[in-house]
Amino acid sequence: MAADIIFEEELRRAVDAEVNRALASGLDADLTHRQLMDRAKLLVVAALWSRSSRAGDLKLIETATESVLALRRRQGPRGLFIGGGNVDSPPDSAFTVNDLCDTLHLLRSTRSAMSIAGASALAGELDAIADAVEPALLVGGVHTPNHRWEITAALARLHRRRPSPALAARASEWLAEGVDLTADGVYSERSANYAAYVSNPSLTVIADVFDSAEARAAVVRNLESTLGLIHPDGTVETVHSRRQDQLSRFALSPYLMMYRRFAVLLDRGDFAWAAERAREQGIVHPASVLADLLLEPRSGEQLPEAIEPEAAADWAQSALAIDATPRRRLVVFGGSDYPRFRRVRSGLSTNPTFLRLFAGAAVLDSMRLSRDFFGLGPFRADRAAADHVDGVRHYRLSETASANYYQPMDPVRRNASGEYALTDDGRFFGSMSFADRAADAVALRTDVDVVATDDGASVAIAFDGPECTWALELSFRGGAFEGVDLQSDGTALLTAGAGSYRCGDSRIVFEADADYRADGVGRYRPGEDYTFLGATDAATGDRVYLTGRSPGRVTLTLRAESARS
Template sequence: MDYRDEVIAAARESATEVDPHALAHRGLMERVKLLVGLAILDLAPAASAAPFLDALERRQLRSGLFAGGDNVESPPDSAFTAGDVCDALEIIRRHPSAALDPIGARLELIADHLEPPLLVGGVHTPNHRWEISAALARLHRRRPSGALVDRIDAWLAEGVDIDADGMYSERSPNYAAFVTNPSLTVIAEILGRPDLDAIVQRNLAATLPLIRADGTVETVHSRRQDQGRRFSAAAYITAFRRAALRTGDGRFAWAAEVARSEGIAHPATALAELLLEPQLAQPLPRAVAPVSAVHRYAASSLVVDRSEVRTLVVYGGSDHARAGRIRSGLANDPTFLRLLGDDVALESVRLSRTFFGLGPFRAQRLDGMRLQETVAAWYYQPLGSAGALDLEDEGRFSAEMSFSRRAADRVEMTTTIDVEPTTTGARVVIDVAGPIAPWALELAFSPGGAFEGLADDGRFGSAAVRYQHGGQAIVFRADGESAADAPAAYHPGEEYAYLGGSDAVAAPRAYLTGWSPGRRVVELRVE
């Protein structure tokens, strides 16, 4: 089945009966867009879109924005729906149909009411700037307006937030695939801005080494909700196809094939893109798979080392040291190492310490393959005088103690981890300097496999342990035994525990336990 037929088949399959009342405005308009596309192809009656359009009209407020979601009368959330409104209108314009004229007329009125608030509306995340700009560009395509172009230019004057490595500031595959890249592509096409196309291709090229053998894209460095979660490459299918066809680059063709093997994730959007860009269905250039190499993302403190046998991911780009807190929009993941084979994966290596509730190791710097962090807590001395005490935050907690006025004794712990790659895995050297305190190194594996040689309590030591999954195994051992009196458990730190939460990995796990100060070595390999 060629790509066009595959998209159409997926679109038809997704056009199942849905209650319009169960959908928010974005889901309603996506449904309208899907049914308009199918109607153009004579695969659905035009009237089937009407109930969803009825519900969408009821969601539009007097301001022109839409009701629904956590963000109240949100310009950026409404911009997503505006984009689908305008794309549906453009599809109808390019494929005239008397049956769709009533749908088009109603969509025009929705767009008329959306344009004024989007022209002046604000944002609160980096990608929103480009989503709103893309909506404005589509509105300009519908009905040219200098005011719309001026507003887009005002957003673009800030500069697109892409670093020297080709990563956007959110470092998120989800937002790159679904928002920033599609938005910049639309603006580039409508306003004639090839510089924006070049930015998209830079990001796609930077994404290539992050595509894993299981069809997902690395997320450990992300600053958004996808950090630490599996994210399918399927979301990139149109972007990689477009890039491969425009540049002839076989690496993009390879990525497009990987994305396609994951299925058509959003059939409504894929169908709309095909109707607007029929050339996307053309045959791709010959695919060229990535070669073994070391890829460094300096701004994200991320290294991806790919050999013929395994992929090693080393990460030291947490924002925790700089921000001093766990927060939405920051990179919080304490995973510092992954070891990936074709069938088996060591998904997360973390170092948990019992040290003043400060949480797991999160590197403050990555130098080559050396990760390092220093954390500290204080014992406070008496003020020596009476008086009112101020409620202050001292970094770990708050109290009516006037911490800033007191002399303090500093207690610190410095952790250094050296990752020494091998052709089949890595040698990991852990050095913890500081007071006597227990720690646990946690190895979390892809679900569905089985351990051989692991102790009943989950600890490992000098005897080799295997984790078998499919046709491969990861074998691991340490240079000595686990400390029986150190807890074999992960502690997320007071920031999570105080709220009754955790960022623990739900997966088969093994632990090496010990006490600081000291040095330990762990060997890992894929077989």
């Protein structure tokens, strides 16, 4: 098929701009080993691509060689690269090796490459670095799920460079664990960032080199699952992620080449739709995009006719549901890891946001519920259920939070010295041998019932337990409030009735039931996991609060409206 000229022209402009920036900035002494290799890769692929305005440019090869020589000086005694928070790290070195091996492969496989002065010497330097690091990658370990695929991808590329039974055998060890793709089609870390930048690209090259059908199928399945996570604003849902992106928005643009490649190879109109949406956001990391194009030229062909995917889906293992109508898009999440592990830690899903709503230009980014209850922090569901009856989608999120008061130690367990084991109460540690004492529990049960409507949702919150204050936080972006009381700290309070948030011609109305009257301070309480460190996971944006006291019930209705009506 013919090349996609629009895509190629946008890529050319992005590559040229990035090359100009790299040349102007020079070889900064603070560049990490990954940045040094990324810079060299950019300059080499720009010199090799016939559409580049710097094609065949000797200056690019010379400058790339400077970066590679600096990279070689960053190798430690084992060949691993020095620098970064992870010390003597095989997986961190694997990221650099993957860029290095692709650059080396393109230098050796591109017909015109060796006609450029210095290209052969540059290839030799890259070979020497690869030779030095290969033994460490053959035995090195990892410490995150996605690292397994990054390091296996490095083994695959080294094997492509120089086939080796040892490299193939080590790669097979990692692959024998099975790809960590859940039934939902997401990787175990549930992260858009790591799927886009690590797992999918790594598994793709593993599939290419070792002809792994399992690896290839995992990538395709993840791309299919991700289709349902793409929002109207061009972001990919991350509320369920177990990594750093759970508290931020993640653009679709890094998925560009994965969607392009498989749209063409599998004739997938839904993948073409996603690829076009990613391209519209601009080309990020042009060095990687161009390298992918040169390594798999078919990914630059004209895309099949775009087909917009279905808008609604459930990710049961993540307790995530997304439902869309022509008037709004609703996200409901009840799959936090916090109730199980009772801690905030990298690698756990702990985002307390349980609902989002998109309505044209108006976006409710986050709905959270916090309580003044033993410093246990915001509502994070420990149970979630979905019920779809007669076209009505109903979601119930529940949590029972509890804290203990402890009785005197049983006489047979008393210690006259007053020394007792330092143990975990679930909220804090104390020298109290908590497990050996009778305890009186104080519990607060919270049920959140979300019923999807054609223009929004009904959110009913019921509290059962002792009296404590609560605050329901709605965080918006891009517009301004109407009909609420603005507070001195810049937030807003809904004292009764209805308010709205307007952005352009779009509006989200939030209306409390007739019995609601604000009672308490409108603020978010992150819990002792954060406050004892002086930290917070508070949402940003324009925030409005509903406040009250338990026990009791409040119902909030959300409606998407046109601001012109």
